[in-house]
Amino acid sequence: MVNPMANSDAERRAQYGPDRGTADTSADAGRLEAVWQAVASVTDPEIPVLSIVDLGIVAGVRIGGTCVVVDVTPTFVGCPAVEMICDEIRSAVERAGEDDVTVNTVFDPPWTSDRLTETGRRKLKEFGLAPPLASTCGNQIGRTSSSVMPPAETVPCPFCDSTETVVESLFGPTLCRSIHYCNKCLQSFEHFKTVEL
Numbered sequence: 001m002v003n004p005m006a007n008s009d010a011e012r013r014a015q016y017g018p019d020r021g022t023a024d025t026s027a028d029a030g031r032l033e034a035v036w037q038a039v040a041s042v043t044d045p046e047i048p049v050l051s052i053v054d055l056g057i058v059a060g061v062r063i064g065g066t067c068v069v070v071d072v073t074p075t076f077v078g079c080p081a082v083e084m085i086c087d088e089i090r091s092a093v094e095r096a097g098e099d100d101v102t103v104n105t106v107f108d109p110p111w112t113s114d115r116l117t118e119t120g121r122r123k124l125k126e127f128g129l130a131p132p133l134a135s136t137c138g139n140q141i142g143r144t145s146s147s148v149m150p151p152a153e154t155v156p157c158p159f160c161d162s163t164e165t166v167v168e169s170l171f172g173p174t175l176c177r178s179i180h181y182c183n184k185c186l187q188s189f190e191h192f193k194t195v196e197l
């Protein structure tokens, strides 16, 4: 199949950057908005409260002619949920009126915990899943008194915020999560692992 975007894609990326997508005309801008809305309606199959946009795995959306291309940067290489998510994105964008939808898996930019939005972090916690630790944690510990900040490997309990937690298993139900136990409220919880570059 001939990809009509092939020639101009690199130029567009150079001009606009990959993140918000590009559109040639104002009609395309409306389509782009509709496509973003469709993409944002897709949730993580394992965390149904979390939009994949808040999860930060949507690297970019591009429109060229009749084509729509969505780039997805998976949280983990080989994460089995990715294929399912790509299928759902394709269906959602097709329901938004697009016929020619391509969903790519890309590793540039790589997903890191920093791509998770504030809303995403809050929703993870509300779901009872401890969000990834801020990747600047190490620096903050350096700047603040180390007695107030938890050591980097301590994951605060999503239920009671206690840092009296221990790791039960480094591999939870999926590779992306580890299992912890809170010594204060005596509950097990999962932690969405922190991923840094």
Ligand SMILES: [Zn+2]
Pocket: 157, 158, 159, 160, 161, 162, 182, 183, 184, 185, 186, 187
């Ligand atoms: Zn607790």
